[in-house]
Amino acid sequence: MDYSFDERGDAMVVAIRGRVDEATWVAFGVGLSDGIEKAQQARLKRIIIDLAGLDYMSSRGLRVLTVAKREGQEAGVEVELAAPNEVMREILAISRYDKLFKITETVEAAP
């Protein structure tokens, strides 16, 4: 699992690649925390987690998203999700995480 940052408009895009599971969830959390900090420093109001390169995410990864959402709230940065693949779309629905996060089909579609 690796990640990269890209500032686009009023958002910090964090692109995730690989899998988030029991072996990589800690690094995923570090990446999201970095993204929130970068967004805050750049005075950006949101981070968009680009899931296009993500194969799948276990419950650890989903719960890390919740931790990031809370960190973001404290920092004044909203956390959004974009471009889930079919597997992630199902996982987000089954876990009901599609009720907790704003999710767009593409990064570009995030208003």
Added chain:
Amino acid sequence: MLVRFWGTRGSLPVAPTADVIQKKIAHALVAADGRKFADEVEAEKFVETGLSFAAGGTYGGATPCVELEAGGSSYFICDMGSGLRQLGLDSMRRNAGGHPKIYNFFQSHLHWDHIMGFPFFVPAFDPEALIRIHSGHPDAEEALRRQQEEISFPVPFDWLRATFEFVTLTPGETYEIDGVTVETKLQHHSHGSYGYRFTDRDGRVAIYSTDSEHKLEKMAVEAAFIHFFRDADLVVCDTMYSLADSVSMKEDWGHSSNIVAVDLCHEAKAKTLALFHHEPTYDDEDIERMHQETVRYEELTRDGPPLDVICAYDGLEVRL
């Protein structure tokens, strides 16, 4: 080992209303599409094979009570929810056939839904019965006596004629009880709860882990649960809430989700997961949907041998 579920609902007992039953019957009649049945046996076969479980049956509404037939001569019972009443009556039938009147209880905790069946446990009135209550909580006796004080119940605990023993178990210790190896583990729940690992003489392992919340800030210690569940033949797990609910509006309510249960069982290389402690506001269709979604989640996230995901219901028997 045989695991028999007498109560699988969380928080409080529920029962379907006349309206719900009428809808089930109407649905079945439409599904039969004018077919004629020679007798009730044939009709029951149609219900069993032609309808979904939710449509033709029910997951039940008694609160937690799970029995293990683990090869010893005594009864092994996890929790005293309202399902205990029926187990008690059934045990009287077995006792009449020569079954020893020795009951080994293993309490996850002492909240009302897990002890409410005890005042209706008929063997407690039998002077020949030995009732041994194992608990991680040292105040199990206090909890049972209190619920039978006159303000709450007309029959005081002291009227019960059986012989009682209260045994406090310590997490990390191993106990040999009637040929079964028993271990317990502290879980996160209000006033604490305890999971149990039962290993019979043939090496079959059943885990009973209910009323256990897996907190966001404690994900790093979930390795201890993976170790506790390791290679289990059956894991009975609290799957009361969706993952989203368990980390938002129902955080700190002391329960877990189907998603976390699957992940823990995958990591532990368990063979079967039984979804348990069903939300009382869920009807049968809700529980069935949750079961189907959990089966699908297991397929999507499997990275090894498949985990069989079953949904516990009152009356289910699972042979390991």
